[in-house]
Amino acid sequence: MASAPSFPVTRADALARLAQFVPQAGAAYAKGRNFDHGPGQHRAVSRLSAALRRRTISEAEVVRAVLAAHGPEAAASFISEVFWRTYWKGWLEQRPAIWTRYLAGRDAATARLARDPDLAARHRDALTGRTGIDAFDHWIGELAETGYLHNWARMQVASIWIFTLGLPWQLGAAHFLDQLRDGDPASNTLSWRWVAGLHTAGKAYLADAARITAMTDGRFHPRGLATQAIIPGDAPAPLAAPWRTTPAVDPGRPALLWITPEDAGLEQEAALARLPVRAVVACRSDAGTAADAAALDDALARAAAHWNAPVQWINSPAELAAAAQGAGTTQIVTGFVPVGLRADALPAIRAALSAQGCVLAEHLRAWDKAVWPHCRRGFFALKQEIPALLKDLA
Template identity: 55%
Template structure:
């Protein structure tokens, strides 16, 4: 019988496990490169348990914050193994960018998800049975051995193996009969690599909402085999009982419009938790001040601190100003600055915060301009349909002006 808690020695803030500075991320990437080819293809789905995820890169927390870019990771992997041997790893990186590009062209899905989370929380207040199942799932007390272990591992380590996340989502939806949006919210709030596109859309995929009502069902024998016999779950759903009628996939729309930076204007650089890697693309700007949008988690704050250190090295004469000085307006107007520049934030919480800031700044006659990464600009137009439609484009996306990325 599973204990009520994992070993307390598992640290939630083990930053050696999940690099949250650029230097640590580059070191992790270098160390994992030899394993990104055949070894990854053979063992990427093997789940050995908490703090033993040695067959995957565990770079997702760094990629989510753009401490390293998808482009430089792919370049290193292709140089090490070639595109054919590393095909599985390359595909996983493209899945990450696919989710972001897909959601960017369907922002209504994110808005609908947020509304559904609130409705789901209201349902919990009036439905005792639903609330009890939800609490048991969150606490890891369902009696389903693998699910309970994964729930506790998630909360103890802020991480789950990607394969385990799929099984967890399937059991949440089809065996426990809980709203998928509440499960996505539960996971997104706890993951050190939580990404609004990857994890909300992955849950939609498991539920059958992303692929024309083709749900993903966890299988007890597969769980037992993939976890090395650690689990033998019983009672898993064998068919999707939740009605999935009238599933519709919204058509793609053009990505949102945004103001481009003006190189001739004195500029305040605004760092956010998803704009760190963009430092490499704004060297031509006249950066006179640097500000940081506060992070909401310890992991975010650690990464933002690293970004600020790197920004100050790059622009040693720029003054560091407090976030309050941007949001209070008086200092902004007194400084005479006419432009604040930040990295383009894809659909999600940071973009929501920036949209509010943009409106407030515009009322003061101050522009909020955004720098779009070249990788996003080149790849997102190919994410209007399904991932497998994208697959044939990967070779050309791995080449730019005749050279590998």
């Protein structure tokens, strides 16, 4: 896998990468962001997505740095991309049934593989990069080797997967989520739905061979791409509903801080700066990838220094109550856990903690509180609010 500074997850590496990128975040980014120059050549984009996904660096500080260097007009293209990430998060948070529906579709498609040898063979060829479509096969290999793909390349892979290879989009989304260093349930699931024509009803993204050749400096000349998008069947998306409420953090009550890959930068949050933290833990069950393990190690060290508290690795959330009691508290504080597999596990975790006299409080960042209410419809509705949001968030 590519070296950590290339796609950083620790705070020091992310800040160093941000400093490198800021000079190119204005007009140069707007001009070059959609070109894919190949592995090791992704200099036109920030490559901060893995750190932003774990919030070892925050959207707010990235946006502030870019604004300070370029101003809102010259930096508009990059700032819009940062808000896209928050848009996906907020949109799914207000429609969690879409995540549940994706999981059911993934499981049904996986079951079909056992019954349909032709589908299984096409799926196997796609996963191993043996489709004969040069760009697709290369990108599948790059993803496996580096854990990263240029965002524009992700769109091409998804489109070819769905419309040329005729594979269920849920299987492609599952593969990306498993492989990507910056894999995020909201961005990944909803981006695949967008390509498939399910997010904006009837509006699919169809990969074009000539454009792929142009945007990759002539490295690829894919043949046999679909010329028609046959949109998968799907039920209409539910209307937006308020995101789930959580127990509030009691700022005067001693706490055990539980750091997860959903928010590994809690010591940067002003609202938690003076929280009386007695101990800090992370779960080995959350460190399923090298990137997550590195981010959590780094977060534990920073939290220990900030709160002058002991840190500990525990095996799983089943040990949280014992860790809290050992630290002399019954309040456990973590960052807000958005829709995804970790959130799916929360009701059982919260119930077990409550049975042992502990409360699990989640901290929702000011950025999310401000932006998510504008993520109920299409992205354009949010985009219109960006100038006002930037002013308020300053």
